Amino acid sequence: MTLTPTDRPGQLHQPDSPEQPGRPGLSAALLRRVAGFHACGLPSAQFLWCEDGRWAWVRMELRPVAGAVVSVSVRPLDGPPAGLTAREIDIISLVALGLANREISSRLGTSVRTVTTQVERLLRKLGQDSRAGLSALAVDRDLIRLPIPGGVEHRPGIRMLDLERHAATARTLATPAPRRFRSAGRDTLRIGTIAVAGAFAPDGRETAQGAALAVRDINALLHDDGRSVEHVVVHVDPLDEESVRAGLAALTAADVDAVTSSYASALSPAVFDFAADLGRTFLHTNTWTRSVDAVREDPHRYGHVFQTCPSETAYRSALLAYLRCHPAATGGEGQRRRPRLAVIELDGYGCAVTDGTFAARVHDSGWTAVSTHRVGLTVDDADALAAEVLADGPDLVVVSHLGVEAAAALQNAIVAHSPRQPTYHIYTPSVPGFARRTARGAGEGEVIWSTVTGRPDDPLGRRFSEAYARTFGTRPGRSQASAAYDQVRMLHTAFSVTGSFRPEAVDAYLRDGAYRGVNGTYLFAEPGQSSSGYPYDTADRSLSQPTLTYRLSRHGQEVINVA
Known part of the structure; x- marks a missing residue:
């Protein structure tokens, strides 16, 4: 939920009645904390809230993209967290605020000896050996509760006390932003599609046209x-x-009424925030695990967000599977050395293939990882980078998640230096522009690539490809066009079956059922609300999307089996 400020900085709208602050479940006391949070200028705050014996975790965030509103997430708890009692939460909160045992005893109306005993018990219970350790743990696990037991005092620099002081002096309460109701009398389903532009425009075109084809059908x-x-x-x-x-x-x-998207929310946090705050069903192919984790950890805020593909860990699994079955790794005892692997990957954006375990996993697959080269969205000198990578003598060069222009330029530079050099690309050749930009310089080396959401060569895939070509005069790519088509068809099914425009009803339908589309089967039964991939996430092919590996040649692309 979001709460809005007035036009005057530092103030918030006051509800019509302080006794009924305009939103069931948010008391006037908690709304004063929202006002205090807005007034003290913090970007975010998370704390325990206890009122009338009811416990909850509360998170507040300032949302400048949404018009400087405060986003509030309230997650109810069965009682005090971390196996602590209510009194132990009071004690650890006050210790974290820097109070000595005598000050704590005065606030809680108990003896100093009792507080000393309770602090010692907390140290043992939480495995700490000092008050500093207790304080750090309380901050790290958000165990500081509001209201502060015994009130606030002047201790500058402690954000919870700053929030409480501003809340105590606030003359207004926060008020929930007006809820957006759909237009009266409109019986049509209105679906929005976010198509990526700029450097990602070729993929954005695939997304927009795939979704448009679904609407037409x-x-x-x-x-x-x-x-x-x-x-x-x-x-x-x-x-x-x-x-x-x-x-x-x-x-x-x-x-x-709902939104479909490709990976815009992976590159722009504002898009992911929008997906949470819009309050309408949002489908995306942002493959990053961190997005799934956000939905799992905060379903109250992100419950409308669904990832219609597996996450990026499947890219690494598919690469390792390819390495294991590669002829260079199965040369037998007479092989003079292990085959060598070099990686060129996008730096940042959460899509790295390499990590702390990558070299060991490559070694277990029969290879040696000789180098990793991290680049930005553009490559200034593809020829120089190709020469540097090939100087390591790799048997395979991996190019991961680069844009179409950069990946094609690198492929052409690699071929120019070494026409027989095999390459393995991750995702980028799914965009039609890659093949067009590399057709003349394909060389004699094998070009392999993989994607976690792709169009297979089955009757559904062929039928979609033919309809797309008839409509737009060009063949679709292997990933985003059919993914966008599936998203729109899936949403229409959910709205039609439920007979409702309520996002909660549509979300429940998506969670409870499975949908078979062009790119595979979509099932959102897990708390993170993402599709599973076969065979790396699940062994059940009937309820998952296959992670596909393709061979690129002058004659087109074909799916190859690496499992």
């Missing part, structure tokens, strides 16, 4: 009593804050 099949779909597409450069702000504002103004 749905509307063409409707009977008189069916629910037609309106489509709102916004093109957003996820690296440009102004572009993001304008695109998200357009979706809000269009009063969309």
Whole structure:
């Protein structure tokens, strides 16, 4: 939920009645803390809240993209957390605020000896050997509770006390932002699509056209009593804050019922925040594990967000599987040395293939990782980088998650230096522009690539590809076009079966069922609300999406088996 400030800095709207502050479940006392949080200028705060014997974790965040509102997440608890009693929470909160035992005893109305005993018990219970350790643990695990037992005093620099002091002096309460209701009398389903732009425009085109094809197919099949779909597409450069702000504002103004997206939320935190705060069902193919973790850890805020593909760990698993079955790794005892692997990967954005365990896993697969080269979204001198990588004498070069221009330039530079050099790309060749940019310099070396959400060569995949080509005059890529098509069809099914425009009903349907689309089967039964991948996440092929590996040649692309 979000709460709005007034036009005057430092103040918030006051509800019509302090006794009924306008939002069930948020008491006037808690709304005063929201006002205090806004007034003290903190970007975020998380604390324990106890009122009338009811416990909860509360998180507040300032949301400048959404108009400087405060986002509030309240997660109810059965009682005090971490196996502690209510009195132990009071004690550890006051220790963390720097109070001595005598000060604590005065606040709690008990003896100093009793407090000393309770502190010693807490040290043993939580495995700490000092008050400093208790304090650090209380801050790290958000065990400081509000209201502060015994009130606040002047101890500058402690954010919880700053929040409490501002709350105590606030003359106003926070008020929830007006809830967005869909337009009265509109019976059509309005789906928004975020298509990435800027350096990612080729993928954005695939997303927009795949979603548009789904809308066309749905509307063409409707009977008189069916629910037609309106489509709102916004093109957003996820690296440009102004572009993001304008695109998200357009979706809000269009009063969309649900949103589909590719990986814009992986590159722009503002898009992921928007997905949480919009309060409408949001489907994306942002493959980062951190997004799934956010949904799992805070379902109250992110319950409308669904990841319609597996996460990036499957990329690493697919690469290792390919290494194990590669002829260079199965040369037998007569082989003079282990085959060598070099990696070029995008630095940042949460999509690294290499980690602290990568070299050991490569070794277990029969290879040696000889070098890792991390680059940005653009490569200034592809020729120099290719020469540097090939100087290590790799038997295989991995190119991971680069943009189409950079990946194609590197592929061409590698071929120019070593025409027989095999390469393995992650994701990028799914975009049609990659093959077009490398067709003349493909060389004689094998080009392999993989994706966690891709179009297989089965009847559904072929039918989709043919319909896309007839409609847009070009063949679709292997990933985002069919993924976007599936997202729209899945949403339409959920809205139609439930017969409801309520996001809660649509979300519940998506969690409880499975949908078979072009890219595989979508099942969101796990708390993180993401699809599982076969065979690296699950052995059940019928309820998952296959992680596909392709061979790229002058004649096109074919799926190869590396399991």
